[in-house]
Amino acid sequence: MEIYLPIAEMSVHWLLLFGIGGAVGFLSGMFGVGGGFLLTPLLMFYGIPSGVAVATTASHVTASSMSGALTQWRNRAVDLKLAAIMTASGITGTGVGVWLFGILREAGQMELIVSASYVILLGTIGTLMLRESLAALAAARKGEQAPSARAQHHNWIHGLPFKVRFRDSRLYISVIPPVLIGFSVGILSAILGVGGGFLLVPALIYLVRVPANIVMGTSLLQIVFVTAASTILHSVSDFTVDIMLAGILIGGGVIGAQFGLRIGARMRGEQLRFWLAVLVLAVGARLLYGLLVSPGDPFSVADPL
Amino acid sequence: MKRIVAVILFLFGAGTARADDLVAGLSQDIIQITSNYTGTDIVAFGAIENMNVMTAAGPMDIVVAVRGPDADMIVRKKERVAGIWLNNHGVEMHRLPSYYYVASTRPLSAIAPDDTLKRYELGLDDIEPTSTSARTPQIAEPYRQALVRHKLIEGLYNENAGGVEFLSPTLFRARVPVPANVPRGQYNVQVYLFRDGNVISAQSTPLYVDQTGLERRLFNFAHQSPLAYGLSTVFMASMLGWLSSMVFRRIS
Numbered sequence A: 001m002e003i004y005l006p007i008a009e010m011s012v013h014w015l016l017l018f019g020i021g022g023a024v025g026f027l028s029g030m031f032g033v034g035g036g037f038l039l040t041p042l043l044m045f046y047g048i049p050s051g052v053a054v055a056t057t058a059s060h061v062t063a064s065s066m067s068g069a070l071t072q073w074r075n076r077a078v079d080l081k082l083a084a085i086m087t088a089s090g091i092t093g094t095g096v097g098v099w100l101f102g103i104l105r106e107a108g109q110m111e112l113i114v115s116a117s118y119v120i121l122l123g124t125i126g127t128l129m130l131r132e133s134l135a136a137l138a139a140a141r142k143g144e145q146a147p148s149a150r151a152q153h154h155n156w157i158h159g160l161p162f163k164v165r166f167r168d169s170r171l172y173i174s175v176i177p178p179v180l181i182g183f184s185v186g187i188l189s190a191i192l193g194v195g196g197g198f199l200l201v202p203a204l205i206y207l208v209r210v211p212a213n214i215v216m217g218t219s220l221l222q223i224v225f226v227t228a229a230s231t232i233l234h235s236v237s238d239f240t241v242d243i244m245l246a247g248i249l250i251g252g253g254v255i256g257a258q259f260g261l262r263i264g265a266r267m268r269g270e271q272l273r274f275w276l277a278v279l280v281l282a283v284g285a286r287l288l289y290g291l292l293v294s295p296g297d298p299f300s301v302a303d304p305l
Numbered sequence B: 001m002k003r004i005v006a007v008i009l010f011l012f013g014a015g016t017a018r019a020d021d022l023v024a025g026l027s028q029d030i031i032q033i034t035s036n037y038t039g040t041d042i043v044a045f046g047a048i049e050n051m052n053v054m055t056a057a058g059p060m061d062i063v064v065a066v067r068g069p070d071a072d073m074i075v076r077k078k079e080r081v082a083g084i085w086l087n088n089h090g091v092e093m094h095r096l097p098s099y100y101y102v103a104s105t106r107p108l109s110a111i112a113p114d115d116t117l118k119r120y121e122l123g124l125d126d127i128e129p130t131s132t133s134a135r136t137p138q139i140a141e142p143y144r145q146a147l148v149r150h151k152l153i154e155g156l157y158n159e160n161a162g163g164v165e166f167l168s169p170t171l172f173r174a175r176v177p178v179p180a181n182v183p184r185g186q187y188n189v190q191v192y193l194f195r196d197g198n199v200i201s202a203q204s205t206p207l208y209v210d211q212t213g214l215e216r217r218l219f220n221f222a223h224q225s226p227l228a229y230g231l232s233t234v235f236m237a238s239m240l241g242w243l244s245s246m247v248f249r250r251i252s
Helices: A013-031 A036-046 A050-074 A078-106 A110-142 A175-194 A197-208 A212-238 A243-266 A269-292 B003-012 B052-053 B113-118 B137-154 B213-224 B228-251
Strands: A001-003 A010-013 A165-168 A171-172 A299-302 B016-018 B022-026 B030-033 B042-047 B060-069 B071-080 B084-097 B100-104 B157-161 B165-166 B171-178 B185-195 B198-211
Touching: A001 A243, A010 A013, A013 A036, A013 A243, A013 A269, A036 A050, A036 A175, A036 A269, A050 A078, A050 A110, A050 A175, A050 A212, A050 A243, A050 B228, A078 A110, A078 A165, A078 A212, A110 A175, A110 B084, A165 A212, A165 B003, A171 A175, A175 A197, A175 A212, A197 A212, A212 B100, A212 B228, A269 B084, A269 B137, A299 B016, A299 B137, B003 B198, B022 B030, B022 B185, B022 B198, B030 B171, B042 B060, B042 B084, B042 B185, B042 B198, B060 B171, B071 B137, B137 B157, B198 B213, B213 B228
Parallel strands: B030 B198, B100 B157
Antiparallel strands: A001 A010, A165 A171, A299 B071, B016 B022, B022 B042, B042 B171, B060 B100, B060 B185, B071 B084, B165 B171, B185 B198
16 A cells, blocks of 8 residues: 655555545535645654645645535636736746745755644634634524624725725725735745635635625635645756645545535534534644654755755 | 585575675675565675684674665754744754665674774664754754654664674574665675674675656656646546546446
């Protein structure tokens, strides 16, 4: 069951990796997330070099976001203009991210930055989700409707210049917030291998005030293009994309996702979010543990670039 | 005796080398690493030919040293900074063997004095980079030791006192482990005949390690046309994503 990965240059149990891909796919189908933020740390725990883990996960996210994006496209739940602007800025961000990634790698600090970023990211998102889902669960127990975030009609975003009309979202707003959001998610995609849906969706809803029915499709479309760009840029600039590993993970992932979708449809939203929050915090805690506990051997050996 | 050697050489059918006192050969002179390769052993074997050597006084020893292609490596040391362990210092080591294995009839220290071993770079203590980025050799030394330790764990460096066995007074052999993670390139198998702590004969035989099959082609593809490689990966990912949604839509 061993297979040699040409880019990671190591032998792996392909069935185990297929299972990891499947499990992450299952969770991403169940929770409606891309799964990159789980897959990259899991691959690193397995022993895949962090550079290869990041770059290869990006292609996994392309695949897992593809079917969702297609479905939303068929339902016309996409704001094309918004998606195009965010994709363009996202790809620019990816370019910057890949450049940073190269510098960090050369300095021997990439693993640290990847781990530390994940700890911050997973810790913040996990805590927020946990609080929100616990409040929702408590409210549901009392038989009340959870207070939904009240959309204000005017906030500071409306004071920004360069206003553009987005007809599908029925918005007339400055392009600066979508461009900045797209750009930041692009950087994250290059450095962490994630699609960034966990940032995109709340940012589009609460900051840009994109209607809920259009948010999913628009962000999924952006994620497909940005992770694709991330995969290509990593292939060209640092040769860290392992097509064999990608194939194994995606194979497991797309199958797992379909089962996850069916299970997820039967579960209650606040329960789902609670368990996702627990999972996110657990992965973050494991990474934090790796940073804080003294390593068995402080020395590590690397090939120079 | 010579006939036995000749038969063995014929049976293994691999490249042999010949000097006055020593013949040596390998069971295999090319190793192809394929996707299901999990490591193998090759056999280095040979015979002492010159009877004068045989009958002379003093202990006689065989040392077999296998070196993989040289490579530069960076060794980094994690240190605790503000509670977090991070790579704080690094030393670059230039031109170290990517694979090293030495087998001998007895412990190396019993075979020859230290300076002789050092001159021939025999033994894990005597593997030295040609240069390092450290200011002094004293600073580099713990990094060098850490590197040897890491390579030992990976199975890429090893020392085996007693790894060379005599099958008869003149015929010897040594097993050389070639794990799955060995780098590609030209290896050199050096066989030394020691008498009284001095090298009196040496034989060198090349060994080639190559990757074949799909992995090799993918590696070349990724490095020679990275843009097409990246596009192919994206194409594969989107096709698999699209296909799965089609298939499962049919099913449900």
